[in-house]
Amino acid sequence: MDIADLSFPGAPSIRIPPPGPASRALLERQAERESNARTYPRGFPFAVARARGATVEDVDGNVYIDAWAGAGTVCVGHNHPDVIAAATEQMGQAIHTLDLPSPTKDRFTTKVLSLLPESLQGKMKIHFAAPTGADATEAAIKLVKTATGRRSILSFQxxxxxxxxxxxSVTGSRDPKDAIANLMPDVHFMPYGYCYRCALGLKPESCDLACAKFTESVLADPSSGVTKPAGIILEAVQGEGGSVVAPVPFLRRIAEIAKAHQVPLIVDEIQAGMGRTGRWFAFEHAGIEPDVILMSKAIGGGGFPMAVVLYRKELDVWKPGAHVGTFRGFLPAMAAGVAAIEFMQSHDIVAHVAEVGARLKAGLSRVVEKRSFLGECRGLGFMLGVEVLEGDGTKTPSYEKAKRVRAECLRRGLMVELAGRHDGVVRFIPSLVFTAEHADATIRIFDEATAAVEAA
Ligand SMILES: Cc1ncc(COP(=O)(O)O)c(C=O)c1O
Structure with a gap:
């Protein structure tokens, strides 16, 4: 199957600029009845009719190129035929049997563990968490606390x-924390390897990895004020942080420090994993070996809820029932996950991501060079981002301009989301079956949209 055949042909096409009348009616009903915490309809003001491959159609007949992919979840494209067939067949057999074994669960477990790099083969177990990424994080925190008997966690800004x-508690974003008293105590945030906005005000050429050294000193210094942690948690590429790729030496140093101090290293691959960065796991770019790996989003075939924690066998000190929950074994998601991985393997999608991702990044970088209000273009594979700035010669992020870029893209048929500091990064995280044609259309629309923002 040619992956170009998975999407709506000829996308994008805008008949009525969003929100059209049919979308507007549904958005209004949603606003009346759903919680004010809803998020994405504010940036994508339309109602979905259908989705296919790397494209989405709204109820007014507009077709968009989807460079958002359900927040980086849709891997082999919306409604992939193999995923639908596998999930449908499974639904005719069994849907919900918690953590009882089954041939489908066995196949899924084998498939997921087989994706691990050679050096981790045979060394890890799998825990089926409740189905969201946050559930995997919760499980991992409890796991390392139980295994080490310690209480503090190091995380990264x-x-x-x-x-x-x-x-x-281990997430950097402050806004959602402001209203919540008494989050988990004993979490300490270390500076991340975000060289464009170095927390220490240094330059990568001369910093001597001061950010990683800071973490080292927190662990080594008996007066650092931080008790020996139960775990260190990080993303090898920060997604919501704004597609920030940690420098390889930074990741290696953190992994060495964790090992030297016998602190389990938890790598969150919930967004960056499953091929998104052009490797099955983002940590593979640095050749590090995590002790715990978190997976969700794409692992259920790109839309079916599923989350797992992979961890070294030595950490498996959990007693029976130590971390349970009803929805820990959604069999259609496992069948869908196996189908998606098999499609990716038979079509070498991971190499495709690396290749088309490089083309997309090169094109976006050319646009960045033309616009005085755009900063760094960065990322790996299909996990890219562009910094949007005030345009006054400083690196001050501009949420207002970023919002306008998103809106101008949408008007032209391209879905892109915002993330990063002050939501000042436009992100490109399409499904992994995004083609070179989709990439070229994305570059063209981003060029036009940012020209319109500059001219305004
Ligand atoms: C790296 C990472 N970890 C955890 C999560 C949380 O996943 P969920 O929204 O499914 O709870 C996300 C979601 O965006 C994520 O990107």
């Missing part, structure tokens, strides 16, 4: 690990 109580 800009990191995102979910919105539940524990996961939010």
């Amino acid at each position: 800009g990191g995102y690990h979910g919105m539940t109580h524990g996961a939010l």
Whole structure:
């Protein structure tokens, strides 16, 4: 199957600029009845009719190129035929049997563990968490606390690990924390390797990895004020932090420090994993070996809820029932996950992501060079981002301009979301079956949209 055949042909096409009348009616009903915490309809003001491959159609007949992919979840494209067939067949057999074994669960477990790099093969177990990414984070925090008997956690500025109580505690974003008293105590935030906005005000050429050294000193210094942690949690590429790729030496140093101090290293691959960065796991770019790996989003075939924690066998000190929950074994998601991975393997989608991702990044970088209000273009594979600035010669992020870029893109048929500091980064995280044609259309629309913002 040619991956170009998975999407609506000829996308994008805008008949009525969003929100059209049919969308508007549904948005109004939603606003009346749904919680004010809803998020994405504010940036994408339309109602979905259908989706296919790397494209989405709204109820007014507009077709968009989807460079958002359900927040980086849709891997082999919306409604992939193999995923639908596998999930449908499974639904005719069994849907919900918690953590009882089954041939489908066995196949899924084998498939997921087989994706691990050679050096981790045979060394890890899998825990089926409740189905969201945040659930995987919660499970991992409890796991390392239980295994080490310690209580503190080191996390990184800009990191995102979910919105539940524990996961939010280890997440960098301050806004969602402001209204919540008594989040999990003993979490300490270290500077991340975000060289464009170095927390220490240094330059990568001369910093001597001061950010990683800071973490080292926190662990080594008996007066650092931080008790020996139960775990260190990080993303190898920060997603919600703004597609920030940690420098390889930074990741290696943190992994060495964790090992030297016998602190389990938890790598959150919930967004960056499953091929999104052009490797099955983002940590593979640095050749590091995590002790715990978090996976969700794409692991259920790109839309079916599923989350797992992979961890070294030595950490498996959990007693029976130590971390349970009803929805820990949604069999259609496992069948869908196996189908998606098999499609990716048979079509070498990971190499495709690396290749088309490089083309997309090169094109976006050319646009960035033309616009005085655009800053760094960065990322790996299909996890890219562009910094949007005030345009006054400083690196001050501009949420207002970023919002306008998003709106101008949408008017032209391209879905892009915002993230990063002050939501000042436009992100490109399409499904992994995004083609070179989709990439070229994305570059063209981004060029036109940013020209319109500059001219305004
Ligand atoms: C890296 C990372 N970890 C955890 C989460 C939380 O996942 P969920 O929204 O499914 O709880 C996300 C969600 O965006 C994420 O990007």
